[in-house]
Amino acid sequence: MKLAEKKDTKTHILDVAERHFAIYGFAGTTLRGIIKEADVNVAAVAYHFGSKEDLYSAVIERFAKPVVEEQLSRLRKEIVKRNVKLTNILTAFYEPPIALIKSMGKRGATLSLFLGRCQTEQEPIYSMIDKHFAPCRDQFLLAMRQVLPGLSKKDYHWNFEFMLSLIVCFLTRQQVISKRYTANENWQVDDVVSRLVGFCTAGMQDSK
């Protein structure tokens, strides 16, 4: 907020809350910490969002909605093709969140941490998170079964879990790794996506 001031208060609180929840988790975040940094009154949070849980819900929804919609859109375009390929399905899954995060600059880095945090939140926060991602996840799980015949049900699910863990790994470790070995934080969407898709495709198809 330098010039062009006047992002409305509600959005401003949302931005600060997003970063706090990402860094400290739900339990470790305090409303006082948020309002102090956002330089708003404590009652403003209650007025615009309600409780601390309601605020978290608003944060997760703003993040998850565009990602999930883009993933499903991309998936639909793939599964109508005659020869559906694992590589394309993986790309449809990996690219939307990575591209979104890349396009958002500093806020993208915050969202990366946030997604990592989502993996270890407990009830009732976990259900709140899962509600936003589960339908999309199930669609991809279904699609993957079509391109990976011959695997047991158990194998499907473990491969799928590994696929999920890889993107979480990238998003949460990206800043550390990039900075450690390239002296800056630059990375390209295509590089990252192909790295993830490559590792995952090989792991799913060529293991044993």
Added chain:
Amino acid sequence: MKLAEKKDTKTHILDVAERHFAIYGFAGTTLRGIIKEADVNVAAVAYHFGSKEDLYSAVIERFAKPVVEEQLSRLRKEIVKRNVKLTNILTAFYEPPIALIKSMGKRGATLSLFLGRCQTEQEPIYSMIDKHFAPCRDQFLLAMRQVLPGLSKKDYHWNFEFMLSLIVCFLTRQQVISKRYTANENWQVDDVVSRLVGFCTAGMQDSK
């Protein structure tokens, strides 16, 4: 604690604290919650451990020490061989924590969650955790470079991060997945290790 009562108070507190830190994280864990479940006095924690951070430090040390020692011992036996293989190095890394967790039954399940939690803790807890795992991690990183010639420095590190994320994924998701598709929580160490090693070996060697 049924018969054979009298685990000493210090160990008892440690056991309960381990589970609380695993489930709720450092910030989400309260000393009151621990002492209530352990049925000890609040002053007992201060007497035996000191502060909340000191208690966490005791928990992480008890868990990490035997795992890291076994991993390094296994690694040393591998790297003196004439033909070091990636598969063997990965097995040396994956098997000790998985075998330990399997052998510990219910407490092993708790330790799995705990390791997942470690991935998202913040300072000063993160440094406390990293201090215990970093030396071992660096040894494996070094060994892997010998068996993966031709990869860039950046590729090494990303592959290594993926390798780490896979075991964290397994440990934290194991209960959910196993229960969902086998109606029980049984799993065999060899099965899991070969699954992880297979996926990771393929991802590292056959990608692109």
Added chain:
DNA sequence: GTCTATAATTCGATAGAC
């Protein structure tokens, strides 16, 4: 070693003026 009692903070939430 174990306990009670409590100090000193900090938290989430809300009432009510403007």
Added chain:
DNA sequence: GTCTATCGAATTATAGAC
């Protein structure tokens, strides 16, 4: 919509008796 003021609860940590 925004603010001040504050309540009630929960937290870590400690002092001191036994």
